[in-house]
Amino acid sequence: xxxxxxxxxTEEKFADLIWDNAPINSGELVRLSEDVMxxxxxxxxxxxxxxxxxxxxxxxxxxxxAVLTRDxxxxxxxxxxxxxxxxxxxxxxxxxxxxxxxxxxxQAEELVRLINEHKEGR
Numbered sequence: 661x662x663x664x665x666x667x668x669x670t671e672e673k674f675a676d677l678i679w680d681n682a683p684i685n686s687g688e689l690v691r692l693s694e695d696v697m698x699x700x701x702x703x704x705x706x707x708x709x710x711x712x713x714x715x716x717x718x719x720x721x722x723x724x725x726a727v728l729t730r731d732x733x734x735x736x737x738x739x740x741x742x743x744x745x746x747x748x749x750x751x752x753x754x755x756x757x758x759x760x761x762x763x764x765x766x767q768a769e770e771l772v773r774l775i776n777e778h779k780e781g782r
Contacts, residue, residue: 666737667714673697674707676730678717683725 667675677696678684684692686708693704708724711717716728728736746752754771763771 667711670697671707671711674704675711675716675733678708678711678724679726679730682717683723686719686722686724689724 674693674697677692678689681689681692686705689708690701690704693699694701697704699707708717708719712719716726716733718725718727742748742750742753746756
């Protein structure tokens with residue numbers, strides 16, 4: 661699951677449509693996709709299958725539901741990116757992200773709070 665953590669723009673827009681309406685009957689999803697995305701039924705089912713294969717959604721007995729919430733998906737996407745691009749090093753990612761800019765006092769305090777909340781042994 662989540663082998664490919666990137667979504668094409670259209671996949672992301674469609675995923676948002678599902679997350680905003682799930683659980684949703686697949687027939688209703690087809691109608692909604694036609695209205696919002698201007699897609700045909702076959703396109704809706706093709707992209708839905710792709711997103712189900714990626715582990716985001718499931719389509720059982722004509723009911724589409726989320727396997728991962730939007731937040732869970734983006735958290736996994738972010739972790740995978742840090743693993744791939746920075747060898748899993750969060751400090752390297754943060755250093756790159758900040759890129760020589762200064763953090764505000766509030767931002768620094770928030771980072772310290774998050775680090776303390778997620779330290780091992782707590």
